Amino acid sequence: MPSPTEHKSVQSRIIEYATEIGWQYVSQSEAESRRGFDASAASPREKARNASRFFTDTLFEKVKEFNPKFKDNKADLLRLLDLPLPNIHGNRDFLHYLQGEKTFFSQEENREFNLILIDYDNPANNIFEVTEEYYLFNGQYANREDVVFLINGIPVVVIECKNATKDEAIAIGVDQLRRYHRETPELMVPQQLFTATESIGFSYGVTWNTIRRNIFNWKSEEIGNLEAKVKSFCDRQHILDLLKKFILFAEQNEELNKFILRQHQKTAVDKVVERALDPTKTRGLVWHTQGSGKTYTMIKTAELLFKAPQAEKPTILLMIDRNELEDQMLKNLNSVGVNNVQQVESIQDLQRLLKNDYRGIIVSMVHKFRDIPADVNSRKNIYVLIDEAHRTTGGDLGNYLMAAVPNATFIGFTGTPIDKTAYGKGTFKTFGTDDPQGYLHKYSIADSIEDGTTLPLFYGMAPNELLVPKEILEKEFLSLAEAYGVNDIEELNKILERAVNTKNFLKGKERVDKVAEYVAKHYKENVEPLGYKAFLVAVDRPACAMYKKALDKYLPPEYSEVVYTGNHNDPEELKAYHRDARSEKEIRRKFTRPDELPKILIVTEKLLTGFDAPILYAMYLDKPMRDHTLLQAIARVNRPYENEELEMVKPHGFVLDFVGIFENLEKALAFDSDEINAIVKDINLLKQLFQSKMEKDVPPYLELIQHSFNDKDTDNLINHFRDKSKRKEFFKLFKEVEMLYEIISPDKFLRPYIDTYATLSAIYQVVRNAYAKRVQVDREFQRKTNELVQSKIAGTAPHFNNEFFEINEKTIQKIKDSQDNDNTKVINLIKSIEKIADENSDDPFLIGIKERAEAVEENYESRQISTQEALEEIRKLYEQDLKRRKEQAEKGFDDLTFFIYKKMLENEINNAEEITKQIKGEFVNHPNWKTSEKELRELRQAVYFALLAEEDDIDKAANLIDELFNHLFIAFKL
Structure with missing residues (x-):
């Protein structure tokens, strides 16, 4: 019978499918001739000693065709293309050649021209070829690549093929590609992409980056189907797109890295560019789960939009909502070589850039749009890309932004959209109105886990009960109140209400100590031995300080660091953990490295979004959170991590919950919204209603303010609203206007009403405060009460249920x-x-x-x-096995014998029990059947003859033998 081979089943099939989609096949012998092999030499190495990496004649002909000013000879061209060094830096230089960004000097014109190697605008002008057994000898090592794709004589894609019968075949193929980089790096300089396949899977990546987390599965609808995978990945336009647009080089930690945008990123970029250039639509939402490469998706979108001829030299605003993310975005833009970038330093700086019609990329934080005039720049080719769109456009800032550039296109990027559209708040309502499903492109948590972009999250609960000694607490509180001279019952109730809450309970001194002890033990036993690091998330900054002191009792102090934003009014116990920018940066840097301290970061808000540390494995969660905030926080631990030197491959992320938010965690992980458009209100009708109220109902109240809102106006308001019915009527109007404003916002429509609405809100606050019963709380007494509660709240020791269940009747x-x-x-x-x-x-x-x-x-x-x-x-599984065990015990069979017996019964073999005993005897007589091919053949023959004693149907007996041994092979992993 035939069996699959690497060449027959994979390599030759790839070449066949490639020719069907337009690649011309070049035989090995013809390829070697075109590369200048010495046919008269005796050995392959001697033949290849002075060979080129290119099809030199084809390359030279195309260069002359695409570059009429290029007058040098072939040798000069090859010397130019040999300049890139055999390393990742040389590979970057060669990509720049392929992208037409490198130059040659024209003696005739006495100036530089861009050297064009590939015509991306007219694909038919290029020569697409595929060959096999691509051999190179560099004087020390020789390597032979299975399949190579060339454009205009330049090798750009390599495919390593393996036999489908091999275990871990793709991993072996990738390892060979790593060897090519080590031994014959010259070969890998022009090549930009690689794949490895055994016809079942199809993994791809970029050359000079063969780390496992950066190698991806090419997605198709089914396992196998090599034809579909080859024809989609190796599609000529797809390869051209990858070379021209979707390969990135970035400096990270002073080291050059190479990346490829994955399928979901490439699709999103294409859709956003298409949407931005669509004259009929101005909104879009890219919903990509945390950790799926959103930043590079934004950067590449900005770059391609800026370069798009149809955009006609646009302005692109990259909107960030926090300082640290702004700095990170600028570093990323710089690291990938994007030019024409301006960082906004102030509100005035932003206005100046927009008024002066700056063309390029502007990086700004959204708060710099506050109070900006409307219609600062009304061009249509302004594209606003908004990071963390679920929160960036909240409040009036979104209204200022949209009014300042009223004809711009707004694209939101988020991993955790807020779905509160029914209440007028929601990422889908703001950005999803041009798409029936509410978003332009989606890449879900499930998608990212399937692709290996992020890791699965495992989570457990280690709850501990809060013990509240009510009698002692009440007695000491009343003593404290007497000492401070506070006897107003409402003030006492307000102080208690503020002190007796979850946040304060979580900071109970005894409880904090027990949780810290548990965290230290769990980390030492379960996380540190694996080489990974952890976050301890506390409820607030004082809790962070408390946990640091407690954790230092159970772990060396250098194991942990506190990271939070300091305030100059902080008490000394919080100032002890203030860090300047340089110190904090160093802490972050060391945390990302396996061989440096700290190992645990104690945080509350900072670093829970935007901080990327793949070595972070465990999160000890002692802070109530919900919705997108919770999902963003726990997503810190789901980043893939691989360290070849230490043989570390992170299997998953782990979250241990101390506060019982397990249900919220479930909801956050399951977050989806397939019915977004069903609850989007008709905004135009609401705008008309809002405008009517602001123009007809609100002005009489504004007329009450006659002195620029000084104390006389306050007195006037108090006097005017002395009548309760007037207050009720005003309060009703304000709540209606407030609700409409929130639902419509953010929208440029609201820009003319912002100041008026602010005045109306101030009137409401004054009137409400004047006629609501006010309680003045003594701040020092409040602090002492908080401390009292914290000192008296105890807690049981945390307990993480890691119980295993035995299979028995109970x-x-x-x-x-x-x-x-x-x-x-x-x-x-x-x-x-x-x-x-x-x-x-x-x-x-x-x-x-x-x-x-x-x-x-x-x-x-x-x-x-x-x-x-x-x-x-x-x-059901437990019950089935329990039933099986009882029946097996009654028969007195061991596990293997009973398994055989059940197979006999299922196949209706006569005298099943006797036949089973005979077969069992044959297994005993052939004890090495699992490891010896000879004994396995003898055993199968003996079982076959035993069956034929009772079964006349030869085919049935043969099929039963196959079924029985196939099950055993799977069970015993043979």
């Missing part, structure tokens, strides 16, 4: 009686099955149950089944 009831959260039950039950199966690897039934449990886990994590459905599936 298991099912134990599952039902367990007090754990159902999500925790699912996780622990599946872990139990895996553990038991691994410990009983000779039981084929348990191996099968483990596989079914893993399938349940996969469906559960991808949200194809609910928690209850998962529990029911696992319960």
Whole structure:
């Protein structure tokens, strides 16, 4: 029977499919001739000793065609293209040649011209060729690439092929590509892309970056289908697009790195550029989950928009909402070589750039649009790309922004959209109005985990009960009140209300100490041995300081650092952890490195968004959070991490919850919105209603302000609204106007009303404060009460339930009686099955149950089944195995014998029990059947003859033998 081979099943098929989509096949011998191999030499190495990396005649002909001013000879051209060094820097230089950004000197014109190697505007003008066995000898090493694609005689793509029967075939192929980089780096200088395939999978990446986390699976609709993968990835226009637009070089930590935009990024960039150039649409939302490369997607979009001829030298605003992200964006723009960038230093600077009609990229924080006049620049070719769009355009800032550039196109980028459209607040309402589904492009959490862009998140709960000694607390509080001379019951109630809350409870001294002790133990036992690092997220800045002191009792002080934003009014205990910009930068840098301290960062808000540290594995969460804030925080731990030197490959991220926000975590992870457009209100109708109220109902109240809102106006308002019915009527109007304003915002329509609305809001605040009963709280007494509560609140020690369930008669009831959260039950039950199966690897039934449990886990994590459905599936697995064990015990069979017996029954073999015993005897007589091909053949023959004693149907017996041994091969991983 035929069997697959690397060349027959993969390599030759790739070449066949490539020729079907327009690549011309060049045989190995012809390719070597065109590269200048010495045909008379005796050995392959001697033949290739002085060979070129290019099809030199083709390359020279195309250069002359594309560059009429190029008058040098072929040798001069090859010397020019040999200048790039055999390293990543040389590879970057060569990409610049391929992109037409390098120059040659024309003696005739006495000036430089761009050297054009590829005609991207007219693909048909290029020569697309594919060859195989591409050999290079550099005098020391020789390597031979399986399949190489060339454009105009220049090798740009290499495919490493492997046999589909090999285990870990693609990994072997990637390892060979790494060897090519080490041994024959000259070969890899012009080549920009690589793939590795065994016809089942199809992995791709860029040369000079073969780290596992930067190698991706080319997505198609099904496993296998090599033809579809080759024809889509190697499509000539797709390769041209990748070379021209979607490969990036970036400086990171003083080291040059190379990246390729992945499929979801490339698609998003293309869609945004198309939307920006669409004269009929002005909004769009790119919804890409945290950690999926949103920053580079924005940068590449800005670059391509700026270069697009249809954009006619545009202005591109990159909007950031925090200082640290602004600095990071500027560094990234600089590192990838994007020019024409201006950083906005002030509100005045921004206005000047827009008024002077600056053409290029402007990086600004949205607050610099405050109070900016309307219509500063009304050009249409202004494109506003807004990072973290779920929060950047909140409040009046979005109204100022949209009114200042009224005809611009606004594109929001977010990993965590806010879906409160029914209340007038929502990323979809602001940016999704031009798309029926509410977004231009989406890349979900499930997509990113499937692609390996981000890692799965495992999470557990380590709750601890808060113990409140009510009698002691009340007695000491009243003593404290007497000492401060506070006896007003409403003031006492307000102070208590502020002190007796979750935030204060979480800072109970005894509780903080117990949590810190638990974190230290968990980190030392479960995280540090793996080489990873952790975050401890506290409820606020004082809690961070408390945790630092507590953690230092259980871990060396240098293990942890506190990072938060300081305030000059902070008390001394908080100032102790203030850090200047340089110190904080050094802490961040050291945290990202496995061999440096600190190992734990104690944070509350800072670093929970925008901080990218792939080595971060565990997050100890002691702060109530919800929705997008929670998702952004926990996304810090899902970044892939790989360190070849230390043999570290991060398997997943881990979050341990101390405050019981497990349900919020579930909602955040499951966040989706397929019905966004169903709740978008008719904004135009609301605008008309708002305008009517502002022009007809509001002016009489504004007339009450006659002195630029000084104390006389305050007195006048108090007097005017002395009548309760007047207050009620005014309050009703204000709430209606406020609701409409919030729903419409952000919108340039509101710009003329901002000042008026601000005055109306101030009137409301004055009147409300004047007629609401006010309680003046003594601040020092409040602080002492907070301290009292914190000193008296205790807590039980945290307990993380990592229990394994044994399979026995009591298991099912134990599952039902367990007090754990159902999500925790699912996780622990599946872990139990895996553990038991691994410990009983000779039981084929348990191996099968483990596989079914893993399938349940996969469906559960991808949200194809609910928690209850998962529990029911696992319960059935336990019950089935319990039933099997009872029957097996009654028969007195061991695991393998009973497995064979069940197969006999399923196939209706007569005298199944007797046949099973005979077959079992044959297994005993052939103890080395798992490792010896000879014994395996003898065993199969013996089992076959035993079956034929009772079964006349030869085909049925043969099929049963195949089925039985296939199951055993899978079970025993043979």
